[in-house]
Amino acid sequence: MHRFLFVCCLVAALLTAWAGGNAARAGMLTLTFDDGLASVYAHAFPILKKYGIPATTGIIAARLKNADDDFMNVAQVRELTQGGWEVASHGLTHKRPVDIPEGYAQEPLKNCRNVKGSETVFEAKYAYEELAGLTEDGRRLKELDNEKDVKSTPGSYYYDELIGEVVFRPLDPDDVEDGTIRAVSYQREMVESREVLAELGFPARTYITPHNYWTTHMRDLSRSLYDQVVTGGDDGNFPGRTDRWWIKRHVVHTADSAQTIIDLTKKVVVDEDGWLVLCLHGVGDDVGWEPWSAANLEAFAAWIAKNGVATVTIAEGARRYFQDKGVARGKG
Numbered sequence: 001m002h003r004f005l006f007v008c009c010l011v012a013a014l015l016t017a018w019a020g021g022n023a024a025r026a027g028m029l030t031l032t033f034d035d036g037l038a039s040v041y042a043h044a045f046p047i048l049k050k051y052g053i054p055a056t057t058g059i060i061a062a063r064l065k066n067a068d069d070d071f072m073n074v075a076q077v078r079e080l081t082q083g084g085w086e087v088a089s090h091g092l093t094h095k096r097p098v099d100i101p102e103g104y105a106q107e108p109l110k111n112c113r114n115v116k117g118s119e120t121v122f123e124a125k126y127a128y129e130e131l132a133g134l135t136e137d138g139r140r141l142k143e144l145d146n147e148k149d150v151k152s153t154p155g156s157y158y159y160d161e162l163i164g165e166v167v168f169r170p171l172d173p174d175d176v177e178d179g180t181i182r183a184v185s186y187q188r189e190m191v192e193s194r195e196v197l198a199e200l201g202f203p204a205r206t207y208i209t210p211h212n213y214w215t216t217h218m219r220d221l222s223r224s225l226y227d228q229v230v231t232g233g234d235d236g237n238f239p240g241r242t243d244r245w246w247i248k249r250h251v252v253h254t255a256d257s258a259q260t261i262i263d264l265t266k267k268v269v270v271d272e273d274g275w276l277v278l279c280l281h282g283v284g285d286d287v288g289w290e291p292w293s294a295a296n297l298e299a300f301a302a303w304i305a306k307n308g309v310a311t312v313t314i315a316e317g318a319r320r321y322f323q324d325k326g327v328a329r330g331k332g
């Protein structure tokens with residue numbers, strides 16, 4: 001009887017351990033490349049392709065729309081997705097939630113008044129560090145470099161950071177009343193970046209927080225917009241300890257050797273059976289924040305392939321890790 005109970009307990013314990021381990025499906029690695037820099041297409045993509053490693057790239061939606069040589073263009077991003085990469089939103093203009101209004105409720109510019117001697121030009125105090133955009137009745141106004149040009153350009157604005165004042169010339173002066181002129185909020189960044197990417201052919205289900213900056217309020221807002229969110233934290237993710245809208249990433253710095261990142265991967269993915277998400281930027285040139293050398297990425301990718309480390313995109317990793325239990329909404 002004693003022995004029978006013991007065997008039962010042992011079997012139950014083993015089943016629990018097996019089911020628990022299986023449910024978590026940890027032991028994965030994800031490479032993410034923030035900002036959508038041109039070097040990701042030029043250097044990171046061919047290296048990872050050679051070893052059959054997929055990745056996720058965080059695209060700044062407004063940058064992709066207004067093509068710039070330092071960043072990937074639509075055709076290049078499309079090629080990444082055709083090669084198994086995931087496109088995530090990295091915001092509309094790459095702002096932090098503390099630097100612009102948090103939500104729609106904080107967007108209206110209050111106390112707009114005529115600039116002295118002008119019927120068509122207005123000014124208003126603006127209480128935030130940065131301005132992500134100004135809208136008039138839902139239409140975007142054009143940002144200009146100085147007040148003088150604004151005076152001669154209907155539908156434009158200039159933000160003087162030093163004195164915290166916005167000067168704007170609306171399309172229709174009758175539009176100027178409290179609530180009509182709005183400063184783009186972080187909530188709008190999360191919503192519109194997704195819309196812009198979808199219009200360009202990249203339906204993003206993952207959000208990557210710009211500057212690895214995140215708040216509990218934004219986490220709560222993001223739950224109805226994205227299937228998952230990744231941010232900073234310099235840690236791995238472990239079963240039972242990870243919030244799907246606050247997945248941690250470890251930042252790879254320029255000074256990190258390939259061996260440093262290999263050792264970290266061994267520790268988190270192999271020894272501790274965790275999900276390690278690495279945050280990289282550019283590769284193989286000096287554009288952008290904390291670029292990594294192509295030689296480092298090559299050495300790391302070769303080690304990944306040789307050791308059969310499971311590599312997934314964020315979307316795929318989250319599907320496995322959370323078994324899709326965290327997503328209440330359908331796809332769309």
Ligand SMILES: [Zn+2]
Nearest residue numbers: 034035210211
């Ligand atoms: Zn970024």
